[in-house]
Each structure stands twice: as structure tokens, then as C-alpha cells.
Amino acid sequence: MYEKEQPTRTPPLVDQAFAQLRRDVLGGTYGAGAKLKLDELQTAYGFSSSPLREALSRLAQEGLIRADERRGFRVAAISAADLADITRMRVMLDVQALRESIAHGDDAWEAAVVGAFHRLEKVEARLGDGPVVLDEGWTDLHTAYHMALISACPSERLRTWSASLFDQAERYRRYSARFRKTSRRKSNEHRKLMDATLRRDADTASALLEEHILSTERNVLAVLDQVEHRQQTG
Template sequence: MHKIASMQKTDAVLREPTLVDQAFARLRQDVLSGTYAGGVKLKVDELQNAYGFSSSPLREALSRLAQEGLIRADERRGFRVAPLSAEDMADITRMRLMLDVPALRDSIQHGDDRWESEVVAAFHRLELVEARLPDGPVILDDHWSDLHRAFHLSLLAACPSERQRRWGESLFDQAERYRRFSGRFRKVAKRKTNEHRRIMDAALRRDADTACALLEEHMRSTQRNVENILKDLPPP
């Protein structure tokens, strides 16, 4: 019994996030939510005061964020939040179309009953939250964003390529920064529930052509929204 308890305690310790993981998660969330605007310099000493971590985990977290494309690293200038631009959003969308649309087709082909139930459950959770929120930028709060992300990832979860899913997930998060940014400038946030439902329904009836076409338009509409916001803003 003592040995089992010791093993369980050891497993619990191993599962605890490291300081690097904690620093990464907090910094990542603040970059995605727009706490740090595009182009802002991230000074390690200021981050130490803000988050309470030492320089070592912060630098490692910044390097990981740079690998995800959320910040830029320069040996002489340090780290800066990746700037927002229509060109960057177009590139993100182009890459997502190359990865996520084929991934959805593969997911529909390989998905089983469990995959279907998880897609339905993810959509239901998202729909419930949207039903309780008024129209407006608040629809893009942290909770909504988490559920929105979970729904999109559930659609692709049966794609057999782990690398494709992982890269698609990273690109989704890069696009999320633009969604959160554009939401702050829209007077009324267009609800996506109907678009999500149509994608889900097509996927569940195994109509891959329709589901993929709807997903593509869903991504392109986000790009158009962002471009319309960016072109109306004064230059930085």
C-alpha cells in the first residue's frame, strides 16, 4: 500500500506543470488575448515583475512562443509580439486551408461513433455559451474562445496525421489573436453558431465535399473581417 501511495504521489508530481510550462501558458494567453499589442517589446525584467517568474523560465517560454510564431526573436533587440497585418493573416489563412481542409476530409473518413459524439458535445457546449451572451465583442471572451477552439479541434480529431493536427492547432491559435483583435472593433459580433452547425451537420452525415467547402468559407470570412478592420485603422 505504501508503495502504491508513493507511486501515485510521484505521478502527481510529474503531472504538475513546470515553471516553464506555467510561464508559457500565461504569456501565451496574454499574447492571444491582446494584452500585449502587436509589435510591443517584451522585456524580461518587466515580465519578471509582472508574473513573478525568474528570467530562465521566461526566456524559455518566450523561445517557445517564437517557435509558434506569436512573437519575434532578435538576438540584438530581444523579443517582440508579432505585428498584426493583413498580409500575415492572409498567410495564416492560406496555410490553414492547406492543412485543415484536407484534415477535415480525412477526419470524416476515419471518424467513428466516439468522434461523432465528441463533435456534437463540443458544439453543444459552444452553443449554450453563445445563447447566454448578448451580441457584441463580449462573445469573444476567454471562455467562448476556449469552447470555439475545442469545437474546431474536435472536427479534425480523427485525422490520422498527428503532425497535421498539431500544426493546424498552432495556426488556429495564431488566427485566434486576429479574431480577438478584430472583435474589439466590431459594433456587433456576428454569431457563428449557424456556420458551425452547418459544418458539423455536413461532417456527421459524411458529406466531406460540403463540410470542407463550408470550413473554407468559414476561414475566409474571418480573414475578410480582419482585413476590413485593419484597413480602417490608422497606421501605427
């Protein structure tokens, strides 16, 4: 006899508001420095002020938006200095989280890493070569892969901080992708990182992850320089 399928529960309004706002901030719907006005957000998303305020507070805690001096909110600015700070902290925290994950991971963790890589590789194979390649589906799978790598780290705080910094870096990746003429797939980098991780070669995996993070910074900085040059030359 088949079990009765349980009805799908709708996420709380705060979670819905947070997910939609987070998606649009990462995707560039609201540009860097843009004022997030509560009345306009209510019209755009159909939520009341209470869940929206809570969602904005959570996004501020993640560093994706900033609390305004007059008790409002703005999307966090984009700058080379901010990116450098995010990158420095990611190298410090993500590499340590990966080392601890390698030390504590079991067979189920290995399977989760392989599965996450496979799903990411499949979607990357379907990406076009145009400038807008980092869509929502890719972002979700890319995030899932990197979070799978560190998921066996026993420190919840370390995993949480790494995830928050990853999201902040993701905004820069999504921003820079809109200005690139060709896509920059990283399947080979992701595979090498996975292989070293599954071999439990912590030194090689750590070096690969650090370079992976630093290469993202270099790619984004190149785009930021191009955008600044265009603005200066009109």
C-alpha cells in the same frame, strides 16, 4: 469503498508561464510589435528567467511572437499580408485534416464533435452584443470545437500545424472583436459544418470549412481597414 481522490498536480513552471503568456498575447494585453522584456515579465508573472525564456521560445515556434535581432522577443505584427498568409495555409492544411478526420473518425470522435459544438453553442447564446465578445472562455471552446473536428486525422504533424495556425488566426479574431460594434456569432456556420461532417459528406464539409476560414479573413480585414482609416484621419 470509494477510491481515494488523487491530488491535482500543478503544471511545471514552464507550462504555467507559457499558458499565461499565450493567454495575454492572444487577448491583446501585449499589443502587436510590443517588446517583451524579460525583467518586466518576471515582475508581472512572478517566474524566474528560465521558464519565461522557454515559454517565449515556444510562443515563437507557434508564430505568436518573433525573436528580435538583438536576441529579445516581440509580439508578432498584425498586418493584412500576414493574415492572408495564415488564411492560405489554413485552407491548405485544415481542409485536408478535416477530410482525413471524416475518413477515419469513429463513434467516439462523432460524440466528441457533438459535445464540443454543444458547449460552444451554449456560451455563444450568453454572449452580449458589445464589441468585446471573444473572451477567454469563448476562445477555449471555439478552439476545442475546431480541434475536435480534425482530431481523428491520423497525421499528428498535420493536427499540430493546424492548431498552430488556428492560434495565429485567433489573435486576429480577438484583435478585431475589440473594434466591432456588434458581435458576429457563427453558431449557424458551426452547426452546418458539424452536420456535414457527421454525415461524412467530405466535399460539403470541406467547402463549408474553407468558407468559414475565408469569412474570418474578410471580417478581420474590414476591421483592419477601419483602424487604418482612423489612424490616417486622426
